[in-house]
Amino acid sequence: MNLSGTISPHLGNLSFLVYLNLSANNFHGNLPHDLSHLHRLKVLDLGINNLDGELPTWLGSFTELQYLSLRNISFSGLIPTSISNMSKLEQLVLSSNSLQGRIPIEIGHVGNLRTLAINFNQLSGSLPFEIFNLSSLERLALVGNKLSGSLPTNLCNRFQKLWWLSLSVNNLYGPVPSNISQCSQLQVLSLSVNNFSGFIPKGIGNLKQLQLLYIGLNNFTGEIFILAFTGNCKPVEFTFVFEYT
Template sequence: MENSLHNPTNHSLLPSWNLLPSYNSTSPSTNSSRRSCCKWIGIVCNVFGSVTEINLTSSNLKGTLQYFNFSSFPNLLAFVLTNNSLYGSIPPQISNLSTLTNLNLGWNQLSGNIPFEIGMLVSLEVFWVHNNSLSGAIPVSIGNLSSLTFLALEENQIFGTIPKEVGQLSSLNQLYLFENHLSGSIPSAIGNLSKLSYLDLSTNNITGSIPKEVGQLSSLMLLHLYENHLSGSIPSSIGNLSKLSVLDLDDNNFIGSIPKEVGQLSSLMVLFLFTNHLNGSIPTSTGNLSNLENLGISDNSLTGNLPENICLGGKLKRISAYNNHFTGSIPKSLRYCNTLVRVNLKDNLLTGNISEEFGVYSNLYFMDLSNNKFGGELSGNWGKCPKLMTLNFSNNKISGTLSPELGKAIQLHTLDLSSNLLVGKIPEALGI
């Protein structure tokens, strides 16, 4: 083994590693060599002296797998070389590790294709090759890995389409393909993955619409599809994902309205739909999202009022709805939502008396309501927000004088009230 893997700075790690003898040999000397290797760092053996685990995570190894004698490890269960400096391709001979359940080669410099022979590792449960420079397509043979629960191919240069054979991975719990060069559409067969909890296909070149079969992923907790070229409307079937806590569809080309069925996602904590082409009003059913903490719907063409019960659950921390066409006043539930830390509603058509719209927020650090149609006088309550750092009410119709109480916001470093109808002097307490 030392012939293909070496540690250039810490020779004590692999003091006597050599290619292991063939397990076909039954000579006493072979048995002795086999048992002695069980004392090496990173090696685990069973009671018969057969190697069952090789784990050299973060061992500063450099080398290739081209000369690795895979056939010398017929009982290997775990092959873990993550976070090293391995380069070159994954040899097709890796298929000789027929008992392997855990293969982790992530955080290296591997290149070339994922070999078709990977599909022969039918006992594999965990397959990590993330953060490498792998290219080529995902082999269709991957559909043979019926025991696979975890598949991480993210942050490589993999291209081509997602093979429909992925839908055969009936045991799969987590699927990470983000930050590659994948194209084509999401196969409808992905709806067969009834045990899938985490699906991340973000930052690729995927096109087409979200297949309605995604609504069959009854165990799904996280769905990341952001930064692709997806189009069409958001399917109403997405409302079936009762366990979903994170839905991120931003930076795509979705059109149409937000389906009212989104309001059925009772476990949802994060809803990101920004930078699309969505229109129509936000369904009032979003007020049912009592666990919602982060709402991002900026950079669309949404109209109407903000949902009246948007903070009914009392957990909302961040809301970004800028650059839409929202009208009306701030919902009462948002006015008294003391969990808020960041609010950005700029570039809309919102109205109302600014002195009545908001209260005092113990954790708020950012508030931007610029480029709207708010009127009235600015309340001194903003000076009672101890963490407030940015307050931007520019380009509205705010009138009256500035309260000296604003000077009590000791963390405030950005205050923009330009292009309003203010009169009088700037209070000395503001230190301007």
């Protein structure tokens, strides 16, 4: 609606509010602390605005929240550990900000999380092992950060519902886990522009739901096993990309 100005702290007086969507406007300034009084809130979408400052620690006061989107803003600083208090959260979207530091291990305590999208920030460090315990996770998107380290060998042991895995444009290294085929619901697998090495697991050819595969600009060796996909993937829906360095 092209609204501008700052977000009014008086919104915090709407104690029965369960849905607040102010996205795609021109609000600026920090988030008012008064919003923390909205204890019944289930949906909060402030994405695509000109807000700034750090993500407040009081985000953890939204214990009923199921959907949180703060995408395409200018938030900086760390992801607050208090996010673990939002035990009912299912969708967390923090993409296209300037967030720094590590992904807090406390995210692994949000047991109902289905979408974790923190694309295009400045996150660093390794992926916390606790993320891979989120058995409800369906979409993990961390493209365009400075993440390092390797992927766990048992990557797919708990990710039985995962259909979207995008980790491209980071500093990840080591082999792609050989059990990747156990992520049987994968439709999108994006690992390009990293430092992965070794052989490409032939189990990728057993991913019958796979539609998009991006693994270029890594340090893979060995053969390209295109024939492994014969009969598994529908050609009209499947995009297969190799860009060897």
